[in-house]
Structures are given as structure tokens and as C-alpha cells.
Amino acid sequence: xxxxxxxxxxxxxxxxxxxxxxDAVASVFDDMIERSVPGYRSIVLQTGMLAGxxxxxxxxxxxxxxxxxxxxxSMRHQIERHHQQSAAKxxxxxxxxxxxxxxxxxxxxxxxxxxxxxxxxLADITTYSYTKHSVAVLNFTLQFIPLQDRSTIIxxxxxxxxxxxALILSEKIKFEDEQxxxxxxxxYENFKRSNGYSELEISQxxxxxxxxxxxxxxxxxxxxxxxxxxxxxxxxxQCFNFASLVAFR
Ligand code: GEK
Numbered sequence: 001x002x003x004x005x006x007x008x009x010x011x012x013x014x015x016x017x018x019x020x021x022x023d024a025v026a027s028v029f030d031d032m033i034e035r036s037v038p039g040y041r042s043i044v045l046q047t048g049m050l051a052g053x054x055x056x057x058x059x060x061x062x063x064x065x066x067x068x069x070x071x072x073x074s075m076r077h078q079i080e081r082h083h084q085q086s087a088a089k090x091x092x093x094x095x096x097x098x099x100x101x102x103x104x105x106x107x108x109x110x111x112x113x114x115x116x117x118x119x120x121x122l123a124d125i126t127t128y129s130y131t132k133h134s135v136a137v138l139n140f141t142l143q144f145i146p147l148q149d150r151s152t153i154i155x156x157x158x159x160x161x162x163x164x165x166a167l168i169l170s171e172k173i174k175f176e177d178e179q180x181x182x183x184x185x186x187x188y189e190n191f192k193r194s195n196g197y198s199e200l201e202i203s204q205x206x207x208x209x210x211x212x213x214x215x216x217x218x219x220x221x222x223x224x225x226x227x228x229x230x231x232x233x234x235x236x237x238q239c240f241n242f243a244s245l246v247a248f249r
Contacts, residue, residue: 037140060090170244
């Protein structure tokens with residue numbers, strides 16, 4: 001039996017390398033993200049619901065930084081439910097630049113009998129050529145993109161999204177107010193402890209993510225989305241320093 005429990009940071013590491021989406025991470029990723037992101041299951045489920053509601057036949061849906069495909073599969077199920085006969089006209093393109101993630105995702109999607117076509121692409125979402133789409137999902141991915149490249153992606157998505165479409169953006173966030181920041185981080189660390197992570201795991205992962213996962217404030221996200229041409233933005237989920245926004249085109 002394969003062990004799928006996340007123990008990536010469980011033993012003392014002599015040297016903490018910057019966090020990578022390699023084979024060791026991909027092989028335990030379901031467990032890692034579920035125990036590390038408050039509300040992850042709800043966010044995945046509601047991502048699918050939003051995709052069902054805002055997808056338009058004849059256009060694509062993107063899942064950017066798809067990892068093992070949780071959001072893609074949720075979108076696929078809800079598109080099928082919402083659009084029934086037209087579901088085959090709403091393909092999903094899932095993009096990730098980790099081969100370790102995509103090979104596992106490919107195995108998952110191939111087992112499903114669904115009318116909604118799914119293709120995966122091993123590519124960098126920063127330089128990808130987006131085409132006409134109605135839904136784009138960035139679930140905990142933009143936070144890993146260098147700050148200077150984030151506007152290029154959001155602008156390109158806004159430019160290629162049809163009117164009536166929606167972008168779902170889920171992120172780890174930070175707070176301007178130092179007291180609020182400390183409170184939210186301490187509540188978040190309690191959440192990780194309650195999910196079985198040790199102090200060593202929490203601190204080694206924090207070090208590995210330093211300069212790799214760069215959170216921004218909700219205000220910075222909203223400003224970028226509105227400046228890129230989205231007409232309105234709503235926060236529909238927040239728990240501690242994790243939030244999900246939906247931006248309408
Ligand atoms: C989920 N959305 O389960 N281009 C493409 N992919 C990238 C890039 C890039 N430049 N940078 C990072 N990634 C998923 C979870 S995880 C979030 C997303 C997390 C990919 C990276 O390989 C990884 O699979 C994903 O973005 C981020 O809802 O681990 O916290």
C-alpha cells in the first residue's frame with residue numbers, strides 16, 4: 001500500500017531547499033493541501049459550482065496550476081450537471097508546469113466517463129497564449145508566480161474572457177495591519193497543529209516557502225483585477241489568511 005500521508009517536512013532537514021512541486025510533493029499532495037488550506041474542500045466544490053453557472057457553451061474553461069486536478073474534476077462534474085446536452089461544448093484546459101503533478105492528474109481524468117473534454121498541458125501559465133474562455137480558475141497558484149508577472153497573467157485572462165465570464169482566484173493572503181496579520185497566522189498555525197502537523201513540520205515548511213509563496217493583501221488582488229478590466233470583484237470565502245474571490249467580466 002502506498003503511503004499518501006504528507007511527511008515531507010517531518011524529519012529535521014540539514015538544509016531547507018526552496019519548496020518545489022516535485023515527485024515527493026505530488027505523491028502526497030491530496031493530503032498536504034487538505035491539511036494545509038482551511039476550507040479547501042468547500043473551495044473546490046464551489047469552484048465547480050461557479051464554473052457550472054458561468055461557463056458558456058462554445059468557450060473554454062481554464063484550470064491554471066491544476067496540480068492533481070481537484071478543481072478540474074469539480075468543474076467537469078458541475079458543467080455536466082448544469083449544461084447537460086451542451087456540456088460537450090465546454091472543454092476544460094488544465095495547465096501546470098510540474099510534470100510530477102500532471103502525470104498523476106492524467107491518470108485520474110482518464111478513468112472518468114464524462115462528456116466534458118479535459119486536456120492537460122505542461123506549460124508555464126505566465127507565457128501561455130490564452131484564447132476565448134468563459135471561466136478561469138487560479139486556485140492557490142498566483143501566489144507562486146513572481147510578483148512582477150502577476151499582472152500579465154490577469155490582463156491576458158481579462159482580454160480573452162468573454163463578457164459574462166468569471167475568474168475564480170483563491171490565495172493565501174496577508175494583512176496590512178500587523179496585529180491582524182499575527183492573529184490570523186497564529187489561528188492558521190493552530191489549524192495546522194489540529195490537523196496533525198508538528199512544530200518542526202510547520203517551521204520547516206514555512207522556511208521552504210519563504211520567497212516562493214508570496215502573499216498579497218486582498219486590496220492588492222482586487223485592484224489588479226479591476227485595473228485589468230474585470231467589472232466587479234467579490235470575496236466569497238475567507239478563513240484566517242486564506243481567501244477566494246470571484247471577478248466578473
Ligand atoms: C488545487 N489548484 O488542488 N505555471 C504553471 N503551473 C505553475 C506555475 C507556473 N508558472 N507555478 C506554479 N505552478 C490546485 C492547487 S498548488 C497550490 C495548486 C499549493 C503550479 C504548481 O506546479 C502547483 O501544482 C500549483 O501551481 C500550485 O486546487 O500547493 O498551495
